[in-house]
Amino acid sequence: MKIALLGYGKMGKTIERLAEGRGHEIIFRITDDIEKYDLQKADVAIDFSVPDAAFNNITTCFRQQIPVVSGTTGWLQQYDDAVKICEENNSAFIYASNFSLGVTLFFELNKQLAQMMKNFPEYKVGIEEIHHTQKLDAPSGTAITLAEQILETSEKKAWKLDAVAEDELRITAKRIENVPGTHIISYDSPVDTIKIEHIAHSRDGFALGAIVAAEWLQHKKGIFSMKDVLF
Structure with missing residues (x-):
């Protein structure tokens, strides 16, 4: 080819x-x-x-x-x-x-977890993404895809970088040297936290x-x- x-x-x-x-x-x-x-x-x-x-x-x-x-x-x-x-x-x-094959699987897992969590409003969902300092955009496209999947079943109205409003899905973006890409979905309640994470080891x-x-x-x-x- x-x-x-x-x-x-x-x-x-x-x-x-x-x-x-x-x-x-x-x-x-x-x-x-x-x-x-x-x-x-x-x-x-x-x-x-x-x-x-x-x-x-x-x-x-x-x-x-x-x-x-x-x-x-x-x-x-x-x-x-x-x-x-x-x-x-x-x-x-x-x-x-x-x-990434792993991220494609992670997308499917994210959708299933979001569907499961929609009836448990005591869990507050958030996304964190971490990338290398050369990455030009924030949040990452992967984080946006994850957020849009969650919004399909959530009462949140939109995602927003560093959101503070109750009806917005918060995405936190960090830039750290030599990090290929990490994405974390967290559901936090007063008593516990449920979390899924994908960590890329290289490009x-x-x-x-x-x-x-x-x-x-x-x-x-x-x-x-x-x-x-x-x-």
């Missing part, structure tokens, strides 16, 4: 190492104007760029019918527009706030999941998720 990397930071370099180990070829490492590149040579694009560049990178690929796997966060106010452009050009797209899990998604997406048309890939 010939891969165009959209973004070539730490995650892009990790994807390159693991993809080449699986027999794939990285043919583009795009960090500047995507229009300079002949994308038709690529079988798939993997996007871990920056929020300001993501939408243009992704939709440029769609217009050339290049399938895209994207893990860039911070641009999702334009997600629906990207989906429309993908469908108009008969291309293929997988977006995930986190491509390899995120990168491998994106590569597996790209392998799965090749030759497909439509909008998919990691749940489609793994289950």
